[in-house]
Amino acid sequence: MTSFTLDTEPGKLETYLQQKAWLRPGERLLRISKPGEGNMNVVLRLHTDSRSLILKQSRPYVQKYPQIPAPLDRIGVEYQFYKAVFGSGVSKHMPEILGYAAEDHLMLLEDLGESEDLTTLYTRRTVSEDTLTTLVSVMESIHSTGAVKGFPENLQLRQLNHQHIFVLPYAEDNGFPLDQIQPGLEALAKPIKTDRILKGRITALGEKYLSRGATLLHGDYYPGSWLESEGKVYVIDPEFSFLGFPEFDLGVMAAHMYMATSRAEMLPALWDRYSLPLDRGLVQQVAGTEILRRLIGLAQLPLERSLDEKSALLEQACNWISNEN
Secondary structure, three states, X not given: OOOOOOOOOHHHHHHHHHHOOOOOOOOOEEEEEOOOOOOOOEEEEEEEOOOEEEEXXXXXXXXXXXXXXXXXXXXXXXXXXXXXXXXXXXXHHOOOEEEXXXXXXXXXXXXXXXXXXXXXXXXXXXXXXXXXXXXXXXXXXXXXXXXXXXXXXOXXXXXXXXXXXXXXXXXXXXXXXXXXXXXXXXXXXHHHHOOHHHHHHHHHHHHHHHOOOOEEEOOOOOHHHEEEEOOEEEEOOOXXXXXXXXXXXXXXXXXXXHHHHOOOXXXXXXXXXXXXXXXXXXXXXXXXXXXXXXXXXXXXXXXXXXXXXXXXXXXXXXHHHOXXX
């Protein structure tokens, strides 16, 4: 367990930061705010008399869902990811690490300024060509880092993620109140939950996700991990990163681009921008599975769509998993 629990009382936190030499000489912590709603970790914005900083701490549970246990060392995985890509062209699209305390599961980061995450794409229903190109370029740069020697397996967090991507959404008695999310959603989910062939393909994909690969992945490459500030795109929150297969990141991105725009041509638009070798059928299967889990699983999105629109999304997802189109 951590020896220091992140405190929102400026005096206590200032003392801790001074002990770590994370504040400049004479620098004072004036106030603390929240930069947004963190899903996995506690995230605070620190306002000093000369700058602002971001401080993150992992806890033994998911911050958004405290009833779900989560490994404490995920902040360490995020730290190792940033170290692995530091100095490459991609690092300009990520915050700089200013401090790391493994014993307290804490990391101090550059504040990228007032920004919004790109979950706004679900409302806009469109994405610019420049943003799309930048995001694929950043992903490709991450993948080009290759197999980082000694990179954490991150198996505990992957096992948690595996349950919510590849298992729980398709269990017939999973307890997810889908009709409370949107009346009629449970009826849309039922044929998927009873399709043994489809579920078999998803199970096989899940086994591949848990296996060790040779490519550094972000691991959660979706709009909640992308920021836009003053016209520049940033990628954050790589705590799900691991060495795996590149089609996973690309498939997750494709799923969210399709859910945001309802344009099935988003898949070829992405892989036409991606120059490294990949299995397009595998990208489709990942994209389809990500759509299913986001629509009928626990990890819901701010996605305002009619039941008919969600039905069309689910149908396309199932087709992609079956590699039918």
